[in-house]
Every structure is written in structure tokens, then in C-alpha cells.
Amino acid sequence: MLKDKIKSGVIYLDNAATSFPKPECVIDAVVNYMTQIGANPGRSGHKLSIEAGQIVFKVRESIAALFKIKNPMNVIFTSNATEALNIAIKGIMQEGDHVITTSMEHNSTIRPLHELEKEALISLAIVQADRNGIIDPKKIKEAITVRTKSVVVNHASNVLGCIQPIREIGKICKENGVIFIVDCAQSAGVVPIDINRDNIGILAFAGHKGLYGPTGTGGMVIADDFDHKKIKPLKYGGTGSLSDKIEQPDFLPDRFESGTLNVAGLSGLLAGSQYIQKKPGGIKGIYLHKNELQKYFIKQAEMQIPGFTCYSSSNLPSVGVIAFRLNNISVSDVAQILSDKYEIMCRQGLHCSPLAHQTIGTFPEGTLRFGFGIFNTKEEIDTAVHALKSISEGN
């Protein structure tokens, strides 16, 4: 059974970093590829190569269905959301461009943007979120100038779990001819996303979080009506196509997929993506489950744990990520005790998001973070609350 895959007694609450455990079908799919197929997709003409190619195509179809795009070729596989964001950001911005982003971004967005700013290629406006981490779309509108090329927004915070009003922001972008890039690392597989209705130009997703694939998977999804030739590739190399030419192909997905793909990982991602989409209740059900766990944890913790300070609001929609502290105890000490004494796995610190922690006033110490997954239960939360209570009381 699933729980047998996890060491007995372990409570895993670090799903915002990487989801675990994975559904059985994900493990089976990886093993099946590694033992029965194993070949390189799209490079050779033999049966196993074609089978590998079929897997890759099916993941494209599954991801296209998840984000409601028509053309599966607009799904580009990368090693994670960070690589996808780097392709989008570094591939689109040109000298003199103005870019708007937010104070809730992960370093996967803010670092490539900052680098371009340092090189004096772009100018950058950072729109400040409120204390709950929410961006007011009006502030984005006010920040737009004649030089604004793009708006880059983290859909759901990896620190607070809060969800940005991307449809409204996307509408503003559309009305102003600005490219809307959305980091869906935390939201993909948890919040229903429709790339057209949400007015997204390009989105980045992680395969190893809410989609329950293995690490090393992720991708960039380009809207059906977006001219992909506006994006310069980050990598150049072999694609298995136009092999007589030394120019990089300009068609999708080959333009951005040089080098052999991680087919073992993608096999697992296919199973994970299908699993969450076919789950009773679907993505919406996962969203409701995570919100229920989040509300339950905050309520129980506030009732039982002395010195518990929560930074995530239980009144806002969430992807099941909660930032909190125990007063007067270092977050690293708490996380260490949770791991060593209670077998509870969570994350502490700044979560690669210094700006978000500055926004909520927890910089530079950071916070503890629980990230709930589809397999977490209220019983596990009860155990975690009990453990935190003991730590807080010095036991």
C-alpha cells in the first residue's frame, strides 16, 4: 500500500517543495519505462523509440488538457519551473524593456529579472503585495508604462499559500498589449487554470509538486495565440529534426527542447497528471481538501499551541501552504526537533523568497512552513499540532 512506501511513522508536510509520497501509478510508470522501454524518443525509428515518443506525446496532451490549451505542441518540457521561467524571462526581454513583477516572487523569477536589471538591459518595477500577500491588480495597471514588455506574477505563494487574482491581472495585460507570464509552480494541479480565460501568455509549471511527477520534470506552456518566435531559446542543440541544418528549428516544441528529454521522469509525470485529473472531484477536489486541512491546522494550532503566530490567512483561498512561527524559538530549531524527535518533515527559513518574507515582516529569520499534499490527513495534523505544542512548552 501507499503508506508502505513511506517509512512508518513519518509525516511528510513538505509538499510545497516536492510532493511525497507519489501515487503508486507514478512509480509503476517510471519502472515500466526504465525496464521495458528505455529508449530515446524521436531520435531513432525502432519500436522502443516510438514507444518512448508516445509517452512524451501523451504527457503533452495531458498537460495541454490541464491548462486548457488546444495545441499539445505548445507544451515545452524543462527540468523544473525555474528553467521554464528562465526561458520565458531571458528569452523575451530585450534591451530597454520595462518589466513589472511582485513582492511575492520566488527567486526563480526575481533572480533572472534582477540579473537582466543589473546588466542594464531592463528596468524593473516591483509591485508591493499587502500583508496577506495579495496583489491589487490596480497597482499593476498603474505601474504599466509605454515600455512595459511583460508582467511576471507568482500565481500562488510558496510562502503563504495565497492565490493572486491572475484573471484580472491578465485582463489588464491583454488590454495594454503586455505579455503575461505566470509562475504556476505551486498552483498547477491545485487551482483550476485556463490559459485563455486567465489571459496568460506563458506559464511555468513544476512536475514534482502538485502534478505528482518525479523531480526533474516541469515545463513551459505557451498560449495557442502567442507567437512563440518572440521567445529566444535558452538552449540550442540536437532535436532529431532538420538534422541536415545547423540552424535551430523554429517550430514547437523543438525550438525549446534541445537534448534528450527526461523520459523516465515524464513517464511518471504522465501518470501523476492523469491521476490528479481523474481523481474523484478532480483538481477542484484537491483544492478543497488542501483548504480544509489549512483551516483545520490554523484553528487547532491557534487553540492549542502557546506562542503560535500564523502568517497565512485562514480566510483566504489557499494552495495548502502555511507560514508560521513559535514565538521565541528559532525556526531552524523547531524544524530540527520536528524531524529528529517526531518524524515530521517540514521546511524552515526563507523558502527562496526573500521579497515575500520582507513583505510579511519575517525577513531575515523566515518562518516554518507546512505544505499539505493530497495524502495528508487531519490525524497527521493533530499529531503535528501536538508536537508543536510540546516544543512550544519546552517539553
Place this chain on the structure above:
Amino acid sequence: MKAVILFHSTNHAIWAENELKESKILCKMISVPRHLSSDCGYCVQIDADDGEKASSILNAKNIEFDNIENYEGE
């Protein structure tokens, strides 16, 4: 008589094979014949008589392909 549909990309070849099979067109993935294309991968072999029908299915689905060539194979 057989023919092959050639593609820019093996990704499109696989997509095409799936769609053609769904439309009950007999087809098979084969290695790209060297004298027809420089690509490393595969193409879709069909009955030459199905060429027009296959072409219209692929166009309707916006699946890009290079061309259709008569090719009997080994």
C-alpha cells in the same frame, strides 16, 4: 502502393499517427527513409490511396507535416 507522410518533427509524427488511427486510417510508424529526409526519427506510412484523406485530417487538426511521398519500403 504505399506512401509516407514526412514531418518536421517526430513529435508531430506521433500526434499524426494517433489522429489517423482514430480516423481508422491504416498506418505505421517507420524510420524516415534516408533519401527522402534528413531527420533522425520516424514518419508515418499509409496506403497511397489514403493520402488525400490523411492530408485533410492533419490539416483539420493543424498538425504540421512536410509532404507525402510515394514509398514502397523494403
